[in-house]
Amino acid sequence: xxxxARADMYRLFHSKGFYITQILMIIVATxxxxxxxxxIIGGGSDALSNFQAANQRVVWxxxxxxxxxxxxxxxxxxxxxxxxxxxxxFEFSRQVYKNPLSSGMxxxxxxxxxxxxxxxxxxxxxxxYYLFIFLAGGFKNGFGKITGHFLVxxxxxxxxxxxxxxxxxxxxxxxxxxxxxxxxxVVTTILFPLIxxxxxxxxxxxxxxxxxxxQNNVDSAYFAHYTSGxxxxxxxxxxxxxxxxxxxxxxxxxxxxx
Amino acid sequence: MMAxxxxxxxxxxxxxxxxxxxxVNLTIQPGEIYGLIGRxxxxxxxxxxxxxxxxxADQGTITLFGATYGKDYTKQLKRTGSxxxxxxxxxxxxxxxxxxxxxxxxxIVDKDAIDDALKFVGLTDTGKKKFKDFSLGMKQxxxxxxxxxxxxxxxxxxxxxxxxxxxxxxxxxxxxVKLNQTQGMTILxxxxxxxxxxxxxxxxxxxxxxxxxxxxxxxxFDAKSREYIKLQVDQPKLAATVLNKMGxxxxxxxxxxxxxxxxxxxxxxxxVEMLVAASVxxxxxxxxxxxxxxYFKTIVAENExxxxxx
Numbered sequence: 405x406x407x408x409a410r411a412d413m414y415r416l417f418h419s420k421g422f423y424i425t426q427i428l429m430i431i432v433a434t435x436x437x438x439x440x441x442x443x444i445i446g447g448g449s450d451a452l453s454n455f456q457a458a459n460q461r462v463v464w465x466x467x468x469x470x471x472x473x474x475x476x477x478x479x480x481x482x483x484x485x486x487x488x489x490x491x492x493x494f495e496f497s498r499q500v501y502k503n504p505l506s507s508g509m510x511x512x513x514x515x516x517x518x519x520x521x522x523x524x525x526x527x528x529x530x531x532x533y534y535l536f537i538f539l540a541g542g543f544k545n546g547f548g549k550i551t552g553h554f555l556v557x558x559x560x561x562x563x564x565x566x567x568x569x570x571x572x573x574x575x576x577x578x579x580x581x582x583x584x585x586x587x588x589x590v591v592t593t594i595l596f597p598l599i600x601x602x603x604x605x606x607x608x609x610x611x612x613x614x615x616x617x618x619q620n621n622v623d624s625a626y627f628a629h630y631t632s633g634x635x636x637x638x639x640x641x642x643x644x645x646x647x648x649x650x651x652x653x654x655x656x657x658x659x660x661x662x
Numbered sequence: 663m664m665a666x667x668x669x670x671x672x673x674x675x676x677x678x679x680x681x682x683x684x685x686v687n688l689t690i691q692p693g694e695i696y697g698l699i700g701r702x703x704x705x706x707x708x709x710x711x712x713x714x715x716x717x718x719a720d721q722g723t724i725t726l727f728g729a730t731y732g733k734d735y736t737k738q739l740k741r742t743g744s745x746x747x748x749x750x751x752x753x754x755x756x757x758x759x760x761x762x763x764x765x766x767x768x769x770i771v772d773k774d775a776i777d778d779a780l781k782f783v784g785l786t787d788t789g790k791k792k793f794k795d796f797s798l799g800m801k802q803x804x805x806x807x808x809x810x811x812x813x814x815x816x817x818x819x820x821x822x823x824x825x826x827x828x829x830x831x832x833x834x835x836x837x838x839v840k841l842n843q844t845q846g847m848t849i850l851x852x853x854x855x856x857x858x859x860x861x862x863x864x865x866x867x868x869x870x871x872x873x874x875x876x877x878x879x880x881x882x883f884d885a886k887s888r889e890y891i892k893l894q895v896d897q898p899k900l901a902a903t904v905l906n907k908m909g910x911x912x913x914x915x916x917x918x919x920x921x922x923x924x925x926x927x928x929x930x931x932x933x934v935e936m937l938v939a940a941s942v943x944x945x946x947x948x949x950x951x952x953x954x955x956x957y958f959k960t961i962v963a964e965n966e967x968x969x970x971x972x
Binding site for chain 2: 407408410411414415418419420421494498499500502503504505506507508509510659661662
């Protein structure tokens with residue numbers, strides 16, 4: 405797995421697409437910071453709108469940038485998506501998987517390696533995002549007061565966000581392995597969260613649905629107050645989705661004719 | 663006798679209702695260059711993919727370097743190198759970068775491995791040209807270089823000379839022969855460019871409708887492909903009697919008009935004279951020899967006759 409990780413990082417750092425993605429993310433984040441404005445992709449809840457409105461009335465220090473912009477972290481879906489394509493998608497669309505699989509790598513090893521590498525890359529992207537907005541906000545308006553509570557809250561928020569983003573991409577991974585189609589996986593990644601958001605707004609009495617509204621959960625991770633029961637359900641929905649999707653993806657891949 | 667590199671026993675593989683492989687038996691000994699011959703769709707690629715586990719056989723046993731099942735088999739695949747169907751690599755990387763990528767995957771730390779592989783296949787001067795901009799010949803060469811990175815004991819190549827120009831074909835053939843002769847590498851190569859295959863293979867397997875219908879060594883083929891006199895007449899039975907009277911026994915009646923005479927000491931003019939005297943009308947008398955392509959066509963045609971529903 406370590407060999408595959410080293411190889412994939414090498415490939416990523418030699419891809420123009422990687423640098424273009426990072427530059428676009430920096431541009432979007434910079435525009436938000438310079439204009440002190442944040443938005444919601446694909447709807448969102450009233451609580452999210454209120455949180456964003458409240459944040460637009462204060463000075464965006466580094467700390468404040470992190471708090472405010474945590475509510476548009478779902479934009480990372482679009483900045484992780486190219487990395488998903490470069491790490492997993494190209495393997496299938498260009499049949500590059502043939503080389504390692506035909507020279508002694510087991511399908512399980514290949515599958516786990518690819519997913520773990522993608523997960524690490526996603527985590528790095530989340531860290532890079534927060535680090536950039538903290539520094540950019542800090543250089544613009546000062547860094548603000550970094551308290552222990554803020555750091556704990558940031559760690560909790562980013563962990564939940566990574567879980568929810570991973571759940572979205574676990575569904576993309578399943579689609580990728582089922583259909584071997586990058587386009588289908590990309591469309592699913594974009595449409596699935598939006599569809600769930602719409603369903604949550606239509607079926608307001610189906611409370612369980614909101615735990616699968618991964619995009620909304622990403623954006624509200626900082627300010628949402630969960631009871632321990634709600635947190636358990638949130639984690640169960642996230643981890644459950646990931647495990648179910650990955651198991652199904654592997655089962656379809658394990659004996660598939662390639 | 664040394665243990666076989668590869669042994670396939672009674673392999674069956676279907677795709678839905680279509681039987682792609684039917685009771686395939688194939689053995690490859692160390693040091694051989696095994697040429698797998700067959701028409702498009704005969705099952706060549708399916709056999710190769712089954713060996714490298716891109717496909718799994720429905721029935722039968724495959725033994726590779728003595729390992730038959732599970733992890734042991736997969737482990738032995740590390741001793742192979744393969745290019746199946748079209749060569750694949752990362753589009754956005756150069757030849758050198760692609761080899762670096764695969765060195766990392768295969769855990770190869772030898773710093774010279776990349777330069778050696780590039781030099782061996784003649785891709786040292788591609789510079790910053792990316793794989794997506796390579797010609798088919800360059801892609802084939804890079805595919806071979808990737809397959810050779812870990813210095814495999816067994817090389818598996820699927821139609822490697824398809825789409826190459828004549829010079830590139832000759833280069834490729836020389837590369838493979840060099841690998842076989844200098845490194846003792848065993849090679850399994852499928853192709854339907856039979857004259858090329860003839861020049862490098864030491865043994866041939868003919869596959870038709872998913873079944874190996876004939877296996878023979880190059881020596882055996884050469885014995886079959888000896889020169890002969892092709893005689894076409896209106897009455898072959900009468901012609902055969904004339905030949906017997908002339909003391910010639912090494913001949914074969916092929917069809918209603920054709921006889922192949924393998925005794926090359928025969929005086930053609932005297933034969934024609936004898937035949938005409940016996941009221942046999944001669945339409946053709948010419949020296950010929952069976953090449954691999956003709957032999958392949960004959961074997962496949964015979965197979966069609968004996969198994970018409972195949």
